[in-house]
Amino acid sequence: MIEVNKIRDEFENILKALKKRGISDIENKLQDLIKLDDQRKLFKSEIDKINNESNTISKDIGIAFKGGKSHNLESLKLRSQELKEKSKIINGNLKETENKLRLSLYSIPNIPDHRVPEGKSDKENKIIFSSVISKNENLKPHWDLIKEFQIIDFELGNNITGAGFPVYIGKGAILQRALINYFLDIAREKNYTEIQPPLLINDDSATNTGQLPDKEGQMYKIEDENLYLIPTAEVPVTNIYKKKIIEKELLPIKNVAYTPCFRKEAGSWGSHVRGLNRLHQFDKVEIVQIQENSKSEDSLNEMCDHVQNLIESLEIPFRKILLCAGDLGFTSSLTYDFEVYAPGQDKWLECSSVSNFLTYQSNRMNLKIKDGKSKHLAHTLNGSALALPRIVASIIENHQVGDHILIPNVLHKYTGFKKISK
RNA sequence: AGAGAGGUGGCCGAGCGGUCGAAGGCGCGCGCCUGGAAAGUGCGUAUACGAAGCAAUUCGUAUCGAGGGUUCGAAUCCCUUCCUCUCUGCCA
Structure with a gap:
């Protein structure tokens, strides 16, 4: 499959080359692909942030246990549970987007070389x-x-x-x-x-x-x-x-x-x-x-x-x-x-x-x-x-x-x- | 096919609930030592994605066969599945 970044960087050339294959609506397909990838990045950043916070909390709890301080942990646990719920939802979104992106990429054929002649059959x-x-x-x-x-x-x-x-x-x-x-x-x-x-x-x-x-x-x-x-x-x-x-x-x-x-x-x-x-x-x-x-x-x-x-x-x-x-x-x-x-x-x-x-x-x-x-x-x-x-x-x-x-x-x-x- | 054991970095192998991307060793790379080499010694040595940067790189996240679950926290516990090894069965 084509690399998404390539589609971003060389949009016009790729579009022109793929048009030779006579795929209907290829321009929209390529643009949708980029949108999906944007969405993917967004979800990825979001979930990274959530995981980061939840990792930090877990580490703090671990340190607190070792130090024998057991007070104030309940609120941290609660926060962590909250984060987990949130991350489940966003992770679902991320997976779904990745899947859509992959399937879309599978549906785009390779870019014909510039020497490939125009033609339908x-x-x-x-x-x-x-x-x-x-x-x-x-x-x-x-x-x-x-x-x-x-x-x-x-x-x-x-x-x-x-x-x-x-x-x-x-x-x-x-x-x-x-x-x-x-x-x-x-x-x-x-x-x-x-x-x-x-x-x-x-x-x-x-x-x-x-x-x-x-x-x-x-x-x-x-x-x-x-x-x-x-x-x-x-x-x-x-x-x-x-x-x-x-x-x-x-x-x-x-x-x-x-x-x-x-x-x-x-x-x-x-x-x-x-x-x-x-x-x-x-x-x-x-x-x-x-x-x-x-x-x-x-x-x-x-x-x-x-x-x-x-x-x-x-x-x-x-x-x-x-x-x-x-x-x-x-x-x-x-x-x-x-x-x-x-x-x-x-x-x-x-x-x-x-x-x-x-x-x-x-x-x-x-x-x-x-x-x-x-x-x-x-x-x-x-x-x-x-x-x-x-x-x-x-x-x-x-x-x-x-x-x-x-x-x-x-x-x-x-x-x-x-x-x-x- | 049945019974048992097991799958951890390039390889071997420890860890069996807490700061573990993961001890130790081997291999590999760079350096020191040497006339040169060996030995010795020091450092480094996974991948993907995301963020920042012209870049070198830095930071974050995920990954201990794969997928799910329990938990604040999983390489470690539970379930499912795939694969490997040993024994038994079958077979070119």
């Missing part, structure tokens, strides 16, 4: 780079190919669980594992530390990274335990650092994690979503960085390069996209998407999203950097490197040749085979 996203693609009507979509080659089976998944939970079989399963290992190895070469996080998260963690309260409907919930299945490794891996103070010298922190991801994808199904394009469960390798404020821009670029190199090494066409304000995630300030081309269906498929959250997540998490004597909120970043199913779809569609599918060279040592045949 993905139509206004800006294409930074695109491979030259050649359309070929003879190429088949992956949902036909996976059946022909019997490497991924949706019917089986339907029976076991339901739609959106495919079963990977034989070389299909090995290809998945190869990609995961390949992605992890490359990340390790770039000094990322491999993490195996929990796949279930609690309320607090989901709130810190911004899935709650904004995207509650997207996560699978275990009602009994009040836990959620992770929609991305971003949540557990970033939350490793909740309530931490990190020495500046230790930055950047670079972590990578492979996990399955679970998403309800409510409302986003239709005829245009077929095969591997959208799933309820999918595999993803995620990179996460914690970085000093002045260097997070460098980290973002480094992560984009990392993602781009991975895609290029798989020999598939792709494009890099700068998200416009309307398409920008709630918690992000600046996001680049990477889309791979799937010629069998003539579609671009998003396979990575690389974002800088600035202090938005660290403010919720209370993650700080210690620089000598002073402390400040850290910057957090993450990116998919990469999400598997759409990569698999793109590989299959791009590398179909005759009656087999060629495996990209870099994966050979991981798969142990160079092509998939019937």
